Amino acid sequence: xxxxxxxxxxxxxxxxxxxxxxxxxxxxxxxxxxxxxxxxxxxxxxxxxxxxxxxxxxxxxxxxxxxxxxxxxxxxxxxxxxxxxxxxxxxxxxxxxxxxxxxxxxxxxxxxxxxxxxxxxxxxxxxxxxxxxxxxxxxxxxxxxxxxxxxxxxxxxxxxxxxxxxxxxxxxxxxxxxxxxxxxxxxxxxxxxxxxxxxxxxxxxxxxxxxxxxxxxxxxxxxxxxxxxxxxxxxxxxxxxxxxx
Amino acid sequence: xxxxxxxxxxxxxxxxxxxxxxxxxxxxxxxxxxxxxxxxxxxxxxxxxxxxxxxxxxxxxxxxxxxxxxxxxxxxxxxxxxxxxxxxxxxxxxxxxxxxxxxxxxxxxxxxxxxxxxxxxxxxxxxxxxxxxxxxxxxxxxxxxxxxxxxxxxxxxxxxxxxxxxxxxxxxxxxxxxxxxxxxxxxxxxxxxx
Numbered sequence: 001x002x003x004x005x006x007x008x009x010x011x012x013x014x015x016x017x018x019x020x021x022x023x024x025x026x027x028x029x030x031x032x033x034x035x036x037x038x039x040x041x042x043x044x045x046x047x048x049x050x051x052x053x054x055x056x057x058x059x060x061x062x063x064x065x066x067x068x069x070x071x072x073x074x075x076x077x078x079x080x081x082x083x084x085x086x087x088x089x090x091x092x093x094x095x096x097x098x099x100x101x102x103x104x105x106x107x108x109x110x111x112x113x114x115x116x117x118x119x120x121x122x123x124x125x126x127x128x129x130x131x132x133x134x135x136x137x138x139x140x141x142x143x144x145x146x147x148x149x150x151x152x153x154x155x156x157x158x159x160x161x162x163x164x165x166x167x168x169x170x171x172x173x174x175x176x177x178x179x180x181x182x183x184x185x186x187x188x189x190x191x192x193x194x195x196x197x198x199x200x201x202x203x204x205x206x207x208x209x210x211x212x213x214x215x216x217x218x219x220x221x222x223x224x225x226x227x228x229x230x231x232x233x234x235x236x237x238x239x240x241x242x243x244x245x
Numbered sequence: 246x247x248x249x250x251x252x253x254x255x256x257x258x259x260x261x262x263x264x265x266x267x268x269x270x271x272x273x274x275x276x277x278x279x280x281x282x283x284x285x286x287x288x289x290x291x292x293x294x295x296x297x298x299x300x301x302x303x304x305x306x307x308x309x310x311x312x313x314x315x316x317x318x319x320x321x322x323x324x325x326x327x328x329x330x331x332x333x334x335x336x337x338x339x340x341x342x343x344x345x346x347x348x349x350x351x352x353x354x355x356x357x358x359x360x361x362x363x364x365x366x367x368x369x370x371x372x373x374x375x376x377x378x379x380x381x382x383x384x385x386x387x388x389x390x391x392x393x394x395x396x397x398x399x400x401x402x403x404x405x406x407x408x409x410x411x412x413x414x415x416x417x418x419x420x421x422x423x424x425x426x427x428x429x430x431x432x433x434x435x436x437x438x439x
Contacts, residue, residue: 025325033327035386091393098394099279106327134257134314135321141261142268142318149269176294181432184266184298188438191262195255204254 013214014116015058018125020221021113023228024051025106031231033106040238044231051224052109059116068108075100119144124211137204141194148190153183250308260315263302267315268322270294281397285406288373288413292366296421299365300429301438303358309348312361316340316368328372335371339364359422366418370411377407 030036032045056065078097082090119140126136156179160166165178202209217225237244274290277283283290306312320336323329343365350357376383384395 029325029327030329034329036329095279095394110325134252134310135318137254137257138261138264138314138318139321141258142265142322145262145265146269149265153269177428177432180270180294180297181428184301185433185436185438187266188262188301191258191265195258195262198258199254204257 014121015055015220016116016224017215017217017221018113018117018121019129019215020217020224021117022125023225025109025113027228027231028052028106028109031235033102037235038238040244041231041235044234047227048231049105052105052112055112056108059112061112061115064108064111064115068104068111071100071104075104114143114146118213120211121213121215123209124213125215127211128215133204141191141198144194145187145191149183149187152186152190153179156182156186252308252310252314256305256308256311257314259302259305260311260318263298263305264315264318266298267295267302268319270298271319272326281394281401284398285401285410285413288369288410289417291369292362292414292417293421293424295366296362296418296423296425297428298425299362300358300422300425301433303347303361304429306347307352309344312344312347312365313337313340316343316365319368320371323372329375331374331378332368332371335374336368339366339368342367355426359419359426362422362425363415363418366414366421367411369414373402373407373410376402377404380404 028048028051031041032049037045053065053068056068075097078093079101082093082097084090085093122140122143123136126139157166160175160178165174167175198204234244271291274294275287277290278287302315303312316336316339317333320333323332323336343361346364347354347357347361350361384399387395
């Protein structure tokens with residue numbers, strides 16, 4: 001028997017299983033951002049770097065895709081213009097360009113993970129991985145809170161700016177106390193409400209929770225996971241000194 | 246007794262809330278580390294600013310294990326943000342030390358809380374470790390930042406900086422703890438949060 005809520009869930013189901021997304025984030029963080037691996041892994045890194053953008057397109061996240069591409073273009077633009085600038089400016093351009101081209105890919109992948117995974121999906125994926133609750137509950141609370149903290153901080157900064165409390169303002173010395181403290185106070189308040197609501201719905205209860213989310217590996221997951229394993233395989237081969245190409 | 250000491254949903258959610266605040270502050274400050282001169286200074290800035298949420302967190306810690314889980318989650322997040330596996334190790338060690346220290350004060354001693362944050366802050370050293378364990382390799386990976394960047398960092402980070410940074414993390418952790426306590430008394434108690 002299929003309930004309408006289950007059907008709705010099926011329709012909303014993302015392209016990938018949360019576990020695949022997590023594996024990809026980890027792989028990108030270690031290889032592309034962390035810079036692991038040498039010459040042999042390089043061609044694979046190029047493919048890996050394109051992956052988050054393709055995924056965003058496939059999930060029709062146009063705005064995130066546009067922003068990511070824009071940042072990447074700015075980064076490469078800075079690297080391209082660098083030799084034509086005076087040395088001090090050139091150094092700055094090189095630094096910003098280097099940071100942008102290095103970080104954007106992994107940031108976009110992380111954004112993709114957060115934007116396309118609901119907290120329930122994340123928790124049920126973690127349960128299938130047999131992660132202890134002591135890790136999954138704090139992690140899911142954190143992922144839920146990051147955007148909230150950002151929004152709160154922006155509003156508080158705007159309010160304090162009116163009173164001249166901002167970097168470069170007349171009362172710059174008070175930035176720490178009058179921006180951080182309200183930000184923390186309101187985040188803790190929001191967090192407490194969140195915690196009350198989660199506890200009412202049985203999070204952290206001694207029995208096993210059920211979940212309406214459909215997760216599970218499909219063809220696309222298997223393809224990408226094989227890709228992940230292949231990357232690690234190439235890297236290990238390189239460590240052993242075997243030339244593949 | 247055993248049941249009382251078990252971590253419940255609310256404790257875990259608290260770890261998440263304060264962990265999120267701590268991580269946002271850490272991340273905002275760490276972005277400065279892209280500028281070479283700020284790279285060693287991170288071991289000063291992060292412990293001091295992070296002291297505010299951490300001290301607030303400690304007022305919620307009443308059971309064993311919470312500080313350790315907090316530390317491990319920081320380690321996992323560092324892995325996800327591309328700092329490599331080293332922070333996981335330092336987080337585990339610093340987490341256990343901080344846990345034991347705060348436990349010896351029966352989870353309420355204010356002095357032990359400050360000391361515990363000092364010990365906890367030493368995990369930040371894990372982010373520097375790849376630089377010191379593999380000096381050549383670290384700079385080879387960052388070749389695309391440009392020679393000027395590498396020269397600047399190498400000048401700032403000779404090998405003997407390693408113990409200095411570790412001590413700096415600890416001392417600034419103590420300072421951050423004191424700052425956190427002062428703000429706690431001034432604002433958070435009044436607001437009914439601590």
